[in-house]
Amino acid sequence: MIRRAVPWLLAVAALLALDRVADRIGTRLALGELETTSRAAAMLRVAVLRSEIDKQRSLPMVLAQDPDLHRALETAEPERLRALDTKLEHLASATRTGVIYALDRNGLTVAASNWRETTSFVNNDYAFRPYFRDAVAEGSAEHFALGSVSNRPGLYMSQRLDGAGGVLGVIVIKAEFAEVEQGWARLPEPVLTTNPAGIVTVTSVPDWHFRATRPLPEAERDAIRTSLQFGDAALADLELQPLGEDRLLRIAGVPPPLSGPFLPVAEAVPGIDWELTLLAPTRGALEPARATARLAALLGGSGLLGVIGVALRRRRRAREERAREQVLRQELEARVGVRTAELRAANESLREEAEVRQRAEATLHRMRDELGQANRLAILGQITASVAHEINQPVAAIRTFADNASLLAERGDVAAARRGLATIAGLTERIGSITGELRGFARKATAGEGPVGLRSAVDGALLLLGHRLRQQGVAVEVGIPDDPLVRAERVRLEQVLVNLIGNAIEALQDRPDGRIVLAASPLQGRWRLSVTDNGPGLSPAIRAALFMPFTTTKPAGLGLGLVISREILEGFGGSLEAPEMDRGASFVLELAAASSPGGRDATALLPCPDRSQGHRP
Structure with a gap:
């Protein structure tokens, strides 16, 4: 009886051991994948925090050069100080700075x-x-400290102001992170940043502010309290207890789900001695992976074990x-063999299907590019006549000036001949700009x-469509500040642009007062x-x-121009819409702002007021 039970006991023990190994492997794989995705999420949050800090960091240095600030500190006249209050108030509102x-x-x-x-700071001593x-x-x-008056935490950035007689004073800005914390709080993973002492500075969980993530010696704790960096905060411990x-x-000491378990992912915050830690919840990721691994x-x-049992039984018999076993x-x-052949055939079929899909996707991309090129060439055909007319006028003028220069040279009037040749050079540059724009437009992108x-x-685009605009008497007004990068x-x-402006020209064929307005404005890192x-x-x-x-309103149109234009803009991460208008039609395209060669966002270089100018090409 005991001998018969031994194999079953061994089988149960083997299954238990295999279950433990599978559970361990499933846990490791799930945690590895969770760490990869969580690290990407942590880096994104670091980028958001760093962007907020960098946005405010240059403000004290700029203000330190302000002559009004220097004169107010030098004279301490009440009128100048009140004017400075108003100026700082407007600047804080415009830059979304705390104080x-x-x-x-x-x-x-x-x-x-x-x-x-x-909670005004005026007349407060912050020495x-x-x-x-x-x-x-x-x-x-x-x-970084807790405001002694506002009772709100923030990062204080200061710059000294020097005058002829030495130090005039200090300009200070307070960057607050309430919006950043609110954005983090809407995401499932708790996030916190800590200073070198391990104290939480910015976090998505309000109750964690100014809590210590590592044990603080009593002397260090007393020194922090004495400095009033965090006010009268208790600096209680945020007890992070390791598991396995x-x-x-x-x-x-916190209720679920904030109690964990979590997989911590830490990233340093560039430019400041902080460390950001993202606590990735593991319950939703581990349980399915472990269950799947254990079931497998x-x-x-x-x-x-069934095969082993059959083999043992077969050996006994x-x-x-013997014949039946054979x-x-x-x-x-x-x-x-049949199953292997079926699997091999299925594998080959899947491989062939994947190759067909890849070829189909490549063909689709190629057809999209060719359709865009065909649309561009169709537009090019429409504007070729107007470009030819543009070139005929300077060519005729070149002929006239060349004949005049020849006659003037024969008469010995070299100065007049040179002026004529200079005019010819200017006309050739005009032809070169027109043909260069035409070649660039025809080129495959x-x-x-x-x-x-x-x-x-x-x-x-206006250069290519210039003759059509003049021919129909359409006025064009361009309101684009400087030359922003997108x-x-x-x-x-x-x-x-040629598609949209060309559509507008055709819509204005029967109007003697036709007008097209092109206006651009920045909006949260994008241009409209x-x-x-x-x-x-x-x-x-x-x-x-x-x-x-x-879909088209033109008798000879294909109805593909707007479709292709929207696909092109979406490929850039932009959009194209047609908002409803009381009169006329309007198409609005949005594109992401690009960085200037100096590394700054193009929207940061714009002057405050928009400048627009109207002209007729």
């Missing part, structure tokens, strides 16, 4: 952006703050059933994207460009199917 305030050489606040509020002392000593300083050997941890191990182990073995081998001047692209590809962007005409507008039926293929 901007100026300290005299003794650390007393003489002007602040919150001078109207009950005890490290950001004042360090700025006076070293020129600039940064210090997988770097998992739980947080003691159970099924595999059961099958293996080998002498009596038949069964052959049958089993045949089934395995490359796949590369980069910074493109929006105003330059608009000017190129993320696009020059040829394809011009193709979209509207192309508006005072034509008959779009009917509700046409608007409902405006961006569907083969």
Whole structure:
């Protein structure tokens, strides 16, 4: 009886061991995948935090050069200080900065952006703050602390102001991270940043502010409290308790789901001595992976033990059933061969299907490019006559000036002949710009994207359509400040602009007062460009199917121009819409702003007021 039970006990022990191994492997694989995705998420949050800090970091240095600030600190006249209050108030509102305030050489606040509020900093003494002392000593300083008046935490950035007689004072801005924390709080993973002492500074969980993530010696804790960096905060411990050997941890003393378990992923925050930690919840990722691995191990182990049992039983009966065993073995081998052949055939079929799919996708991309090129060449055909007319005039003028220069040279009037030749050179440059724009427009667009001047692209499109605009007497008004950079590809962007402006020209055929307005404005890291005409507008039926293929109001149109234009812009990460208008029609395209060669965002280089100019090409 005992001998019969031994194999079963061994089988159960093997299954239990296999279950443990499978559970371990499933856990490791799930945690590895979770760490990869969580690290990407942590890097994204670091980028958001760093962007917020860098946005505010240059403001103290710029303000340190402000002459009004220097004169107010030098004279301490009440009128100048009140004017400085108003100026700082407007600047703080425009830059979304928490507070901007100026300290005299003794650390007393003489002007602040919150001078109207009950928590005004004016007349408060901040000489005890490290950001004042360090700025006076070293020129600039940064210090994270809890506001002693506002009772809100923030990163204080300060810059010393020097005058002829020495230090005039210090300009300070307070960057607050409430919006960043609110954005983090909407995501499932808790996030916190810590300073070198391990104290939480910015976090998606409000209760974790100013809690210590590692044990603080009592002397260090007393020194922090004495400095009033975090006010009267208790600096209680945020108890991060390790779980096992997988770097998992739980947080003691907090209710689920904030208690964990979590997989911590840490990333340093560039430019400041902080570390960001993302706590990735593991329950939703681990349980399915572990269950799947254990089920697979159970099924595999059961099958293996079944095979071993059959083999042992077959061995016991080998002498009596040798012939039958041979038949069964052959049958089993045949089934395995058939199944293997079926699997091999299925694998080949899947490989062929994948290759067909890849070829189909390549063909689709090629057809899209060719369709865009065909659309561009169709437009090119429409504007060839107008470009030829553009070139005929300077060519005729060149002939006339050349004949005149020859006659003047024969008469010995070299100066007049040279002036004529200079005029010919200018006319050839004009022809070169027209033909160069035409060649660039006809060229097949490359796949590369980069910074493109929006105003330059608009000017190129207007150059190609100039004769049609003059021929119909259509006025064009361009309101684009400077030449902002957008993320696009020059040829394809011009193709979209030629499509939209050409449609507007055709809509204005029967109007003696036709007008097209092109206006651009920045919006949260993007640029919006509207192309508006005072034509008959779009009917509700046409608007409902405006961006569907083969929808057109032109007798000879194919209805593909707007579809291709929207696909081109979406390939750049942009969009194309046609908002409803009371009069006329308007098409609005959006593109992401590109960085200038100096590395700054193009929208940061714009002047405050928009400048627009009207002209007729």
